Amino acid sequence: GQQLNQSPQSMFIQEGEDVSMNCTSSSIFNTWLWYKQEPGEGPVLLIALYKAGELTSNGRLTAQFGITRKDSFLNISASIPSDVGIYFCAGSPYSGTYKYIFGTGTRLKVLA
Amino acid sequence: GAGVSQSPSNKVTEKGKDVELRCDPISGHTALYWYRQSLGQGLEFLIYFQGNSAPDKSGLPSDRFSAERTGGSVSTLTIQRTQQEDSAVYLCASSRPPQGSQETQYFGPGTRLLVL
Numbered sequence: 001g002q003q004l005n006q007s008p009q010s011m012f013i014q015e016g017e018d019v020s021m022n023c024t025s026s027s028i029f030n031t032w033l034w035y036k037q038e039p040g041e042g043p044v045l046l047i048a049l050y051k052a053g054e055l056t057s058n059g060r061l062t063a064q065f066g067i068t069r070k071d072s073f074l075n076i077s078a079s080i081p082s083d084v085g086i087y088f089c090a091g092s093p094y095s096g097t098y099k100y101i102f103g104t105g106t107r108l109k110v111l112a
Numbered sequence: 113g114a115g116v117s118q119s120p121s122n123k124v125t126e127k128g129k130d131v132e133l134r135c136d137p138i139s140g141h142t143a144l145y146w147y148r149q150s151l152g153q154g155l156e157f158l159i160y161f162q163g164n165s166a167p168d169k170s171g172l173p174s175d176r177f178s179a180e181r182t183g184g185s186v187s188t189l190t191i192q193r194t195q196q197e198d199s200a201v202y203l204c205a206s207s208r209p210p211q212g213s214q215e216t217q218y219f220g221p222g223t224r225l226l227v228l
Binding site for chain 2: 103
């Protein structure tokens, strides 16, 4: 099925560094979601975005709905070891939908 | 329970055998979803149940895959005549009744299926 382009595929960073990742789509989206998945667990929703240009924070995490509506960004500030996991973006061109297209994930490893 | 539960957590089967995967959604959640997550890939939508409406089966990859939801609660995903390419993590999620455009999906831990 269709998937989003998510980058980078993986990141190895030092504890305390900031992290940035993004997703791009070939079509306009009305909703962007960011999930985190830890080993052996299902994804957990971090941030949901519903308006172009929207900037939303959840603790050290900040996500933005790109103004073109074809991309989204997730930033993690001052990374800590428990930030390790796979971060997925998901989006949909429809409002009020249950069907989302998922990115292939960014695997984050934090070195203490 | 407090969250979505899935069983078994791991399943190893031989090619050609049938498997059944179970999902218990969060109590009160009327929507239930099945996804497949292959190694190194994102989540692939399989099927969606909402209340008593006809399910959206558009994501099922072949007629070997089927799913049921009994009594609007527990769901079973069945894969018949399993193939090696069916090996993946099968994730279930549930959400509350639709409230505008916001319908957060809560995921279970998944069932890791390995077809030998």
